[in-house]
Amino acid sequence: MSDRKASVLPNGVIVGVRVALIALAALGVLSVSLRLMHPGDAASRLEPLRQWLLGTSEPTADRVAEVAQFDGHFLAHRGLTALHIVPGGLFMLLLPVQLSRRIRERFAMLHRWNGRVLIVLSVLAAAVGLYLGTVMPFAGIGESVVIAAVGAWFFVALGRAYAAIRRSDVAAHRKWVLRAIAVPVGVSVVRLVGAVSDLTLTPAGYPARVVFVVALWIGWAATLAATEWWIRRTEPRPAV
Numbered sequence: 001m002s003d004r005k006a007s008v009l010p011n012g013v014i015v016g017v018r019v020a021l022i023a024l025a026a027l028g029v030l031s032v033s034l035r036l037m038h039p040g041d042a043a044s045r046l047e048p049l050r051q052w053l054l055g056t057s058e059p060t061a062d063r064v065a066e067v068a069q070f071d072g073h074f075l076a077h078r079g080l081t082a083l084h085i086v087p088g089g090l091f092m093l094l095l096p097v098q099l100s101r102r103i104r105e106r107f108a109m110l111h112r113w114n115g116r117v118l119i120v121l122s123v124l125a126a127a128v129g130l131y132l133g134t135v136m137p138f139a140g141i142g143e144s145v146v147i148a149a150v151g152a153w154f155f156v157a158l159g160r161a162y163a164a165i166r167r168s169d170v171a172a173h174r175k176w177v178l179r180a181i182a183v184p185v186g187v188s189v190v191r192l193v194g195a196v197s198d199l200t201l202t203p204a205g206y207p208a209r210v211v212f213v214v215a216l217w218i219g220w221a222a223t224l225a226a227t228e229w230w231i232r233r234t235e236p237r238p239a240v
């Protein structure tokens with residue numbers, strides 16, 4: 001069997017990806033904290049910032065109603081929301097530890113136990129999120145479809161990652177772990193896409209529900225595509 005070597009990306013790209021991942025994890029923790037502290041009006045509290053960015057003084061009556069409905073959706077299911085976002089926030093907080101090569105190489109036991117905790121947290125958050133997004137979605141069938149598709153992909157990827165490490169296939173484990181991780185990380189990307197879409201599409205007359213579904217599709221599609229690119233560019237290749 002021929003030796004294999006790792007595909008090397010420029011240091012700037014690697015550092016950029018790491019910084020972006022940490023920033024997305026921080027955004028996830030911040031979003032969870034905001035919703036926990038203000039379960040009934042977290043989105044409404046961000047409206048002054050939106051108005052400032054748009055250069056308008058007061059939101060329209062329709063906008064106020066849409067944001068109140070969005071916040072009310074979380075408040076009406078406060079228990080399930082907490083059961084979804086608290087494990088999700090803890091997952092994002094612990095994720096950089098799991099992805100650290102230094103910790104993986106020097107503290108293998110910590111890496112293994114942190115991975116087990118992340119599995120439990122992610123399964124709980126994903127299961128509740130799948131229920132909320134398909135059974136009682138804010139944006140209707142459009143949201144249900146994307147949540148069902150992404151949720152199924154997450155559980156398939158996580159199951160294959162676990163099966164791979166059980167048979168000591170580290171290379172396959174790495175690929176499927178990254179694919180699974182892309183789903184919760186993608187939530188933060190969805191938030192960023194949603195913010196941009198909200199600033200550009202809602203002033204043009206698109207309702208919040210449509211903008212929300214657009215953000216879900218674009219945010220997760222971009223994250224999954226970027227993950228596949230990273231896997232292909234960093235996986236070991238046959239030595240020449």
